[in-house]
Amino acid sequence: MKKGKGSMxxxxxxxxxxxxxxxxxYRVERRSVADRxxxxxxxxxxxxxxxxxxxxxxxxxxxxxxxxxxxxxxVRYLRVPKHVIFALLHTPQSTAHKLIKDNRLLDSGASERVxxxxxxxxxxxxxxxxxxxxARWLATPNLGLSNATPLSMLDTExxxxxxxxxxxxxxxxxxx
Numbered sequence: 006m007k008k009g010k011g012s013m014x015x016x017x018x019x020x021x022x023x024x025x026x027x028x029x030x031y032r033v034e035r036r037s038v039a040d041r042x043x044x045x046x047x048x049x050x051x052x053x054x055x056x057x058x059x060x061x062x063x064x065x066x067x068x069x070x071x072x073x074x075x076x077x078x079x080v081r082y083l084r085v086p087k088h089v090i091f092a093l094l095h096t097p098q099s100t101a102h103k104l105i106k107d108n109r110l111l112d113s114g115a116s117e118r119v120x121x122x123x124x125x126x127x128x129x130x131x132x133x134x135x136x137x138x139x140a141r142w143l144a145t146p147n148l149g150l151s152n153a154t155p156l157s158m159l160d161t162e163x164x165x166x167x168x169x170x171x172x173x174x175x176x177x178x179x180x181x
Contacts, residue, residue, distance in 0.1 A: 048078030053123035054130070067117045070110030075119055076101055083126070083140050083156065093160050094118050122159050125168055129155075132176045147171065 049072060058066070079090045091098050094115040104111065111119065129139035143156040149171050150158055158164030 048082060049075045050078035050082050050119070050123060053120065054082070054126050057127065063120050067113055067120055069116075070113065071116040071119050073101065073104035073107075073109055073111050075111070076105060079119070079122065082136075083143065085144060085156065089156070093122065093156065095160060118160055121162075121165050122156075125155070125159055125165055125172075128169065128172050132172045 053075075076087065076090050076094070079085075080087050083090075087101075088098065091101050094101070094111065095118070096104075096111070096115050103109075110116070126139060126143065129143055130136055133139045133142055144154055146152040146154055150167060155168045155171070158168050
């Protein structure tokens with residue numbers, strides 16, 4: 006993500022009323038008295054979306070695994086049912102529930118898909134101007150994807166390449 010005034014404004018929108026500050030690590034700060042009742046921990050998925058990490062860090066994260074609780078963060082962030090996320094991660098529902106309950110790590114394949122979804126979500130937010138329109142676009146069937154939803158295509162690299170192609174076309178004035 007680009008540095009400058011616009012990046013902080015975008016991050017504030019993306020984190021739903023929170024401001025993310027860069028100080029080597031990312032943390033969430035409350036902005037108003039009304040936010041004091043809000044949870045202090047930003048979801049792990051929110052941090053993945055709002056933070057464009059270097060490739061080496063993504064590889065390390067994928068190899069070490071992402072906490073399974075990221076599934077709950079993805080459900081909240083993308084506003085889709087859990088079964089959609091389970092299918093996207095190629096993780097059986099019963100296995101995912103056990104991993105979440107035991108606070109364990111996802112395997113490297115599922116972790117890679119989490120990082121991929123976060124990257125595409127960030128790109129969609131930049132293209133459509135925010136979290137809500139991006140989430141809506143990701144969950145809407147698209148003619149360019151043979152009426153599949155962009156989100157459903159993110160379980161494979163070729164599918165995500167097609168979604169990136171469409172987002173690039175839209176951001177450069179094309180229609181999809």
